[in-house]
Amino acid sequence: MLVDxxxxxxxxxxxxxDWRERNASRLAxxxxxxxxxxxxxxxxxxxxxxxxxFPSPADVTAGNDxxxxxxxxxxxxxxxxxxxxxxxxxxxxxxxARCLDAGMVGIKLAASRRANDPLLDPVCAxxxxxxxxxxxxxxxxxxxxxxxxxxxDAPELCALALRHPEVSFxxxxxxxxxxxxxxxxxxxxxGNVYVDLSGSGVDGGMLEACVxxxxxxxxxxxxxxxxxxxxxxxxYLESLLGKEELVFVRWKNAARIFPPGAFPAx
Amino acid sequence: xxxxxxxxxxxxxxxxxxxTSPDALLRALDRxxxxxxxxxxxxxxxxxxPTEGNAWLYETxxxxxxxxxxxxxxxxxAGWEDVVANAVNAGAPAVRCDPLYLGLDPAGGAMRVCAAAxxxxxxxLLLAVRLEDGRQRHPNDGVPExxxxxxxxxxxxxxxxxxxxxxxDRAFIxxxxxxxxxxxxxxxxxxxxxxxxxxxxxxxxxxTTIGHERFVFGTGQPLRIPETSVAKLDLLxxxxxxxxxxxxxxxxxxx
Numbered sequence: 001m002l003v004d005x006x007x008x009x010x011x012x013x014x015x016x017x018d019w020r021e022r023n024a025s026r027l028a029x030x031x032x033x034x035x036x037x038x039x040x041x042x043x044x045x046x047x048x049x050x051x052x053x054f055p056s057p058a059d060v061t062a063g064n065d066x067x068x069x070x071x072x073x074x075x076x077x078x079x080x081x082x083x084x085x086x087x088x089x090x091x092x093x094x095x096x097a098r099c100l101d102a103g104m105v106g107i108k109l110a111a112s113r114r115a116n117d118p119l120l121d122p123v124c125a126x127x128x129x130x131x132x133x134x135x136x137x138x139x140x141x142x143x144x145x146x147x148x149x150x151x152x153d154a155p156e157l158c159a160l161a162l163r164h165p166e167v168s169f170x171x172x173x174x175x176x177x178x179x180x181x182x183x184x185x186x187x188x189x190x191g192n193v194y195v196d197l198s199g200s201g202v203d204g205g206m207l208e209a210c211v212x213x214x215x216x217x218x219x220x221x222x223x224x225x226x227x228x229x230x231x232x233x234x235x236y237l238e239s240l241l242g243k244e245e246l247v248f249v250r251w252k253n254a255a256r257i258f259p260p261g262a263f264p265a266x
Numbered sequence: 267x268x269x270x271x272x273x274x275x276x277x278x279x280x281x282x283x284x285x286t287s288p289d290a291l292l293r294a295l296d297r298x299x300x301x302x303x304x305x306x307x308x309x310x311x312x313x314x315x316p317t318e319g320n321a322w323l324y325e326t327x328x329x330x331x332x333x334x335x336x337x338x339x340x341x342x343x344a345g346w347e348d349v350v351a352n353a354v355n356a357g358a359p360a361v362r363c364d365p366l367y368l369g370l371d372p373a374g375g376a377m378r379v380c381a382a383a384x385x386x387x388x389x390x391l392l393l394a395v396r397l398e399d400g401r402q403r404h405p406n407d408g409v410p411e412x413x414x415x416x417x418x419x420x421x422x423x424x425x426x427x428x429x430x431x432x433x434x435d436r437a438f439i440x441x442x443x444x445x446x447x448x449x450x451x452x453x454x455x456x457x458x459x460x461x462x463x464x465x466x467x468x469x470x471x472x473x474t475t476i477g478h479e480r481f482v483f484g485t486g487q488p489l490r491i492p493e494t495s496v497a498k499l500d501l502l503x504x505x506x507x508x509x510x511x512x513x514x515x516x517x518x519x520x521x
Contacts, residue, residue, distance in 0.1 A: 021467075022465045022466065022467075023465070025464040025465040025466075025467050026464060026465035028464070029463070029464035029465065029501050032500070032501060033501075139401075140401075140402065141402075143405075177399055177401035177402060178401050178402050179402050180402065181281070200399075200462065201399055201402070202490045202491045202493075202494045203281075203283075203398070203402075203489065203490060203491075204283050204284060204285060204487065204488040204489055204490060204491055205281070205282055205283050205284045207491075208284060225462070225465070225466060226462050226463060226466070227463060227464045227465060227501065228462065228463030228464065228469075228494060228497045228498045228501055229463075229494055229497070231493075231497040231500070231501070232491055232493035232494035232496070232497040233491070233493075235493040235496075235497065236491045236493050239297055
């Protein structure tokens with residue numbers, strides 16, 4: 001069993017003409033890697049009619065609808081995160097409820113609002129109520145604001161996590177750019193923050209540092225935009241961890257924080 | 267047979283990196299089924315005279331047949347021609363010069379003369395676009411990334427110049443390849459370590475549009491885990507012979 005807790009799919013209402021090929025490529029690579037379940041999100045219209053990280057309510061709904069359709073088309077392979085923009089609080093709460101009722105298993109927050117902002121509290125309250133994790137896009141050590149996103153970093157996510165101790169938070173793509181050591185120091189003592197190993201970064205020493213910072217019980221395997229690096233990290237972990245430990249990273253930790261029955265063998 | 271044309275030994279100044287010793291590199295080669303590694307002395311890249319690391323590099327390579335030395339040449343220092351001559355005499359498969367790490371204009375006179383001298387010696391010149399993701403570098407690590415324009419300029423500067431460029435992404439490679447004549451682009455090879463696999467399939471696209479003849483297996487280890495480059499190939503549906511060309515034959519032909 002192998003759960004990719006950070007996947008994305010595309011659909012027709014995006015700037016990408018090759019969206020079908022990219023979706024097919026993800027599923028084909030997943031077969032080769034041995035991915036049992038892709039837990040995925042669609043970020044609005046990926047920039048077509050509203051910005052990638054600031055999706056309009058209409059685009060959020062359209063993206064979530066497309067993901068629900070994919071989930072129905074691949075019931076054994078795809079699970080969904082409900083992607084929302086917390087600046088539209090009521091829409092976000094309605095959308096989360098709608099998508100979870102339709103079978104999604106988590107909430108995706110990207111970079112529409114800083115993670116420590118009070119506007120995220122109603123979203124997290126719903127996550128606690130529905131017992132689903134929150135995957136939060138993170139810039140590992142944001143030293144300045146970056147255009148196109150209101151990115152958060154690990155201390156900001158930890159501030160949110162401390163306000164909501166009963167919710168599981170997933171710190172997105174530790175290899176996704178930025179100083180991952182800064183993030184690991186921040187999350188070390190915040191037990192409800194899990195580290196997502198995805199991202200294109202494959203730095204020597206990064207996986208050792210992740211294990212040292214949060215232990216095997218708070219690591220989650222994922223790919224994000226680069227499945228080759230995800231597979232490489234999994235292979236490296238095979239040499240770093242024992243089989244019993246590795247199984248927690250492969251899926252058991254995910255099974256613990258996602259709703260019961262989210263995964264086939266769960 | 268698998269040859270890693272892009273490996274280092276020695277410590278990195280900007281962060282803690284495990285596995286920088288020759289013994290650790292050997293273990294990493296075994297783990298990733300890599301038969302041979304072309305190695306450079308990593309600390310030397312940051313020294314005022316980077317060639318001071320070359321003696322240790324040669325000694326290390328002499329002690330282990332699976333290592334091939336890629337010494338650093340600094341064309342801004344007097345006597346740099348001797349580094350090239352020594353590399354030829356030592357059977358080095360290439361020499362490396364990362365101009366921006368050495369404070370040189372990447373397409374300036376010194377680099378052009380160096381590329382020409384290496385070309386005349388039938389020695390490929392190896393350059394890295396970057397060593398780390400620009401978003402994570404140490405605040406004091408301000409070395410710019412190698413521009414694609416510099417690679418194009420070096421290819422045009424001498425008809426014998428041959429380049430191996432590491433840590434380049436798809437956009438960089440396409441800019442150089444399609445911004446060069448067929449004759450020029452036949453004199454540059456790209457290591458695969460920084461090219462994305464599925465679902466974006468940048469490597470698969472490049473192998474189709476540019477051809478497997480232009481690519482070599484490289485990892486950037488120990489700064490990057492070598493499993494990545496192996497995984498990229500394992501995720502491809504390569505025609506017979508193409509994988510062997512990337513993993514070994516192309517590097518053999520260059521060296």
